Each structure stands twice: as C-alpha cells, then as structure tokens.
Amino acid sequence: MTGGAPAPAPPVRVGLVGAGPWARATHARMLAAGPETELTAVWARRPGAAAEVAAPYGAAVAGSFAELLDGCEAVDFAVPPAVQAELAVRAAAAGRALLLEKPLGPDPGAARAVADAVARHGVVSQLVLTKRYHPATRDFLRRAAAADVTGARSCYLHGAFLGGEFATGWRLAHGALLDLGPHLLDLLDAAVGPVAAVRGTGDPRRWIELTCEHENGAVSQASLSGSVRLPAARTRVELFGPAGELVYDTAGLDHEECWPVLRREFAAAVRAGRPGALDARRGLRLQELLHRALAG
Structure with missing residues (x-):
C-alpha cells in the first residue's frame, strides 16, 4: 500500500x-x-443555437431536456426566470444538483417551488451571484461584519437595456429590480444586516429607488437602473457609521476572477453533498424582498 495525496475527485458532469x-x-x-x-x-429550445454553444467545447447537443438530465450530474441554467423555475423543479426531482441564475423565478411563488423542490429532494443548489465570488467582495463583507453601520447608500447602474444582446424580453419587461436587484439586495443584506422591510419608488424599467430597514436599526438605500447611458456598469456600496466610511466599488474589479471560484465551490458542494450559503433558500429570500419592494 502506497501513501501520498488522495486522487482528485472526477469532474462534475454538468x-x-x-x-x-x-x-x-x-x-x-x-x-x-x-x-x-x-x-x-447543451440543451435549448433552438437546437441550432445549442449546437453553436456546444461546438467549441466538444459538448453534445441534447435532443430534449430529459436527455440532458440522463447525461449529467448537475444542471446549469442560463435561461429566463420563468423557464428556469419550471425546469429546475424537474431537475431537482431527477436528483440533479442545480446551478441557478438570479432571480430564482419570475415571482415568489415560482421561486418557492424551486426552493421547496431542492429541499424535498435533497439536492445541492447554488446561485450565480457573480460578484459574491470575487476576493474583493469577500474582503469587503469581512470588514463590514466588524463595522458598526448606521446607514448605507448603494447603486447598480448600466445601460444594457437600451439596446444590444442583453436587452432581452424578460429584462425589458421586468426591468432592473428583478435583474440587478438580487445582486444589490444580497450585498446590503449581507453587509449591513438582515433586511426587515423594503420599499420601492419609481419604475423598474427606467429607475427604481429602494429604501431598506435592517433588523439592527440601520437604513440603506439602493438605486437601480439598466436604462442609463454610462461608460461602464457601476456597482457601489457605501457604509457609514461612527467609525467612518467603508466603500465597495466594482470599477476596478476583474470579473474573470469570479468564475474559477464559482466553479470550484459548486463542484466541491456537489461532491460533498452540502450547499453553501448562496443556495436556493438564499434565492428565495432575495425574491421575497424584491416582491416586498414592489408591493410597498
């Protein structure tokens, strides 16, 4: 019998x-x-488009969603929220781990159906909240955890809804709240403290302003728009308190650093059979906060 490091786990088939x-x-x-x-x-409702995505990597093109499930351990979703919510429930029932986009679904009911299916079938789930996997974001959240925060301001702004390939139907219909809101509410909820109440003002398709009341008494605001012309997307969180100011700004971040971390942590969760904090339950919480903002 020989010693040495254990053999690496085989790659997760996605x-x-x-x-x-x-x-x-x-x-x-x-x-x-x-x-x-x-x-x-790769599976999509347009087989030709699926073939274009699969070809550079030598991946197969599945003839149906059922065929895709038969050939993988985990399913990664890059589709509109309503499509994701429907198919993720089926994938969970088949025992497949889920890599999920935000928002989890088009509304809280659909999001709850996904989270319930994940819990019922005991599968691993993980959210693609891209910025959360960047080292700079994690450093900011570590520092925020030690801060006494009185109030916070934040924004996520870009012009992608004005035209181009990301001005897709669901984004134009629902606006920045469903598309950008999960990112910013997640950061505020994590950095300032759990959000107890949230109110929205404005039009999500043009500009919407959120006011959040946190369980610790802090108040934060978030500005969201995908319909303003800027040189580059702008995401910024400013925390204020008795000890001074703490700022998170993505202007200098290389988002390419996020993907290896996301991939590695998802694979580790699948092999261990244990999800991390950014799972379907987190997605449901964010969806409920978004709904409250609209209702308020």
Missing part, C-alpha cells in the same frame, strides 16, 4: 440549459474550463 448570450459568453466557457467541472451537453 449539462447547460440555454443558448443565449449569457450562456455563450460565461456559463459554457466556465464549465468547460474545468478541471472541477465538465460541460457534457
């Missing part, structure tokens, strides 16, 4: 659902880069 710009630019490339994951197949 099937990708979707063939749009986000699937093509990020999801497929991330999964195929490995070594923790292997892109086994």
Whole structure:
C-alpha cells in the first residue's frame, strides 16, 4: 500500500440549459474550463443555437431536456426566470444538483417551488451571484461584519437595456429590480444586516429607488437602473457609521476572477453533498424582498 495525496475527485458532469448570450459568453466557457467541472451537453429550445454553444467545447447537443438530465450530474441554467423555475423543479426531482441564475423565478411563488423542490429532494443548489465570488467582495463583507453601520447608500447602474444582446424580453419587461436587484439586495443584506422591510419608488424599467430597514436599526438605500447611458456598469456600496466610511466599488474589479471560484465551490458542494450559503433558500429570500419592494 502506497501513501501520498488522495486522487482528485472526477469532474462534475454538468449539462447547460440555454443558448443565449449569457450562456455563450460565461456559463459554457466556465464549465468547460474545468478541471472541477465538465460541460457534457447543451440543451435549448433552438437546437441550432445549442449546437453553436456546444461546438467549441466538444459538448453534445441534447435532443430534449430529459436527455440532458440522463447525461449529467448537475444542471446549469442560463435561461429566463420563468423557464428556469419550471425546469429546475424537474431537475431537482431527477436528483440533479442545480446551478441557478438570479432571480430564482419570475415571482415568489415560482421561486418557492424551486426552493421547496431542492429541499424535498435533497439536492445541492447554488446561485450565480457573480460578484459574491470575487476576493474583493469577500474582503469587503469581512470588514463590514466588524463595522458598526448606521446607514448605507448603494447603486447598480448600466445601460444594457437600451439596446444590444442583453436587452432581452424578460429584462425589458421586468426591468432592473428583478435583474440587478438580487445582486444589490444580497450585498446590503449581507453587509449591513438582515433586511426587515423594503420599499420601492419609481419604475423598474427606467429607475427604481429602494429604501431598506435592517433588523439592527440601520437604513440603506439602493438605486437601480439598466436604462442609463454610462461608460461602464457601476456597482457601489457605501457604509457609514461612527467609525467612518467603508466603500465597495466594482470599477476596478476583474470579473474573470469570479468564475474559477464559482466553479470550484459548486463542484466541491456537489461532491460533498452540502450547499453553501448562496443556495436556493438564499434565492428565495432575495425574491421575497424584491416582491416586498414592489408591493410597498
């Protein structure tokens, strides 16, 4: 019997659902880069588009969603929220781990159905909250945990809804609240403290302003828009308190640093059978906060 380090775990075989710009630019490339994951197949309702996504990586094109499930251990979703919510429930019932986009679904009911299916079938789930996997974000949240925060201001702004391949139907219909809101509310909830109440003012398709009351008494505000012309997307969180100011700004972040971390942590969760904090339950909480903002 010989010693030495244990053999590395085999790559997690992942099937990708979707063939749009986000699937093509990020999801497929991330999964195929490995070594923790292997892109086994792509399925989309447009077979030709699925073939274009799969071809650079030698992945198969599944003829149906059922065929995709048969050939993988985990499913990665890069589709509109309503499609994700429907298919994720089926994938969970088949015992497949889920890599989920935000928002979890188009509304709280659909999001709850996904979270309930994940819990009922005991599968691993993880959210693609991209910025959360960047070292700078994690450093900010560590520092925020030690801060006494009185109030906070934040924004997530860009012009992608004004035109281009990311001005997709669901984004134009629902606006920045469903698309950008999960990112910013997640950061505020994590950095300032759990959000107890949230109110929204404005039009999510143009500009919406959120006011959050946190369980610790702090108050924060969030500005969201995908319809303003800027040189680059702007995400910024400013925390204020008796000890001074703590600022998180993504202007200098290389988002390419996020994907290897996301891939590695998802694969580790699948192999261990234990999800991290950014799972479907987190997605449901964010969805409920978004709904409260609209209702308020």
